[in-house]
Amino acid sequence: MKCYVCEKSGNATEAIAVCIVCGMALCKDHLVRADIDMWEGGYPFPPSKLKKKLPRILCKECYDALITQR
Amino acid sequence: MGKEPTSMQKYLAELLGTFMLVWIGPGAGVVAGMLGVKGLADVLAIALAFGIAVAAAIHVVGKISGCHINPAVTIALASRGRFPWKDVFPYICFQLAGAVIASLLFVACLGSQASTSFGLGATTLNSGAGVTIPMGMIGEAIGTFFLMFTIMGVAVDSRAPGGWAGWIIGMVVAGIIITLGPMTGASINPARTFGPYVGNLIFGGPCPWDQFILVYCVAPILGAIIAVFVYDYIAQPDKGK
Numbered sequence: 001m002k003c004y005v006c007e008k009s010g011n012a013t014e015a016i017a018v019c020i021v022c023g024m025a026l027c028k029d030h031l032v033r034a035d036i037d038m039w040e041g042g043y044p045f046p047p048s049k050l051k052k053k054l055p056r057i058l059c060k061e062c063y064d065a066l067i068t069q070r
Numbered sequence: 071m072g073k074e075p076t077s078m079q080k081y082l083a084e085l086l087g088t089f090m091l092v093w094i095g096p097g098a099g100v101v102a103g104m105l106g107v108k109g110l111a112d113v114l115a116i117a118l119a120f121g122i123a124v125a126a127a128i129h130v131v132g133k134i135s136g137c138h139i140n141p142a143v144t145i146a147l148a149s150r151g152r153f154p155w156k157d158v159f160p161y162i163c164f165q166l167a168g169a170v171i172a173s174l175l176f177v178a179c180l181g182s183q184a185s186t187s188f189g190l191g192a193t194t195l196n197s198g199a200g201v202t203i204p205m206g207m208i209g210e211a212i213g214t215f216f217l218m219f220t221i222m223g224v225a226v227d228s229r230a231p232g233g234w235a236g237w238i239i240g241m242v243v244a245g246i247i248i249t250l251g252p253m254t255g256a257s258i259n260p261a262r263t264f265g266p267y268v269g270n271l272i273f274g275g276p277c278p279w280d281q282f283i284l285v286y287c288v289a290p291i292l293g294a295i296i297a298v299f300v301y302d303y304i305a306q307p308d309k310g311k
């Protein structure tokens with residue numbers, strides 16, 4: 001499978017990952033790794049962040065929509 | 071995704087949650103008295119006010135402090151290791167402070183007649199109906215048992231359907247008040263009684279402290295602790311929660 005972003009610009013680069021949100025195939029130059037906080041708790045317990053985060057591979061568009069604009 | 075609340079933010083959330091509960095709930099008792107509402111209409115109005123206040127507080131501050139707004143709940147959760155003992159004392163102090171602030175500000179809204187004529191909605195035993203301290207203790211323990219049993223079932227147990235805890239717990243509080251209210255005033259929460267008692271101590275309303283310790287502190291705490299142990303035994307929820 002080829003990287004969708006590279007393919008649009010006329011290059012054929014082998015994809016190494018898939019965006020977890022939109023499913024776009026991505027090469028290492030076009031993927032973004034986001035580490036998402038994991039929480040436990042909630043009524044009747046105070047919330048607390050877990051030590052380990054959940055790794056997520058996203059494309060740039062999904063990263064901007066989900067993470068950057070928060 | 072937001073930051074983890076600091077200890078002080080959690081304590082203030084407990085203060086505000088209890089403030090909300092005691093201003094709205096016992097406040098409804100004062101207003102019902104002012105309006106001359108009697109009988110079942112009186113109990114229903116007060117029960118509904120409490121239920122709505124509890125439900126709203128759970129949804130508003132539940133994600134910050136856990137919204138115990140009740141020393142009996144805090145102690146009961148700690149008794150089975152679900153809540154850190156180091157936070158029990160500050161939680162209770164801030165809950166009591168929130169209740170006192172609510173009662174004092176209710177006087178600020180309505181004047182001292184809220185205390186002298188209507189007792190700031192304080193709970194007292196219905197001695198006219200022959201309710202004694204031991205009878206009141208049994209009633210408050212059972213009422214708080216049902217409250218804590220419900221909390222365990224709809225919130226603590228991870229198998230419970232999500233999103234319903236606030237309204238279900240609010241409604242069970244209302245139901246308990248409808249039944250227990252005419253006997254003991256249905257405190258099921260030491261902070262809910264402490265606030266109006268302190269307000270009445272200052273402004274001249276009734277505050278029978280002899281009832282407070284046994285009926286409105288010891289009994290609810292015991293009832294809540296028993297509920298946690300009973301639920302754990304029969305339902306065996308996740309150890310982690």
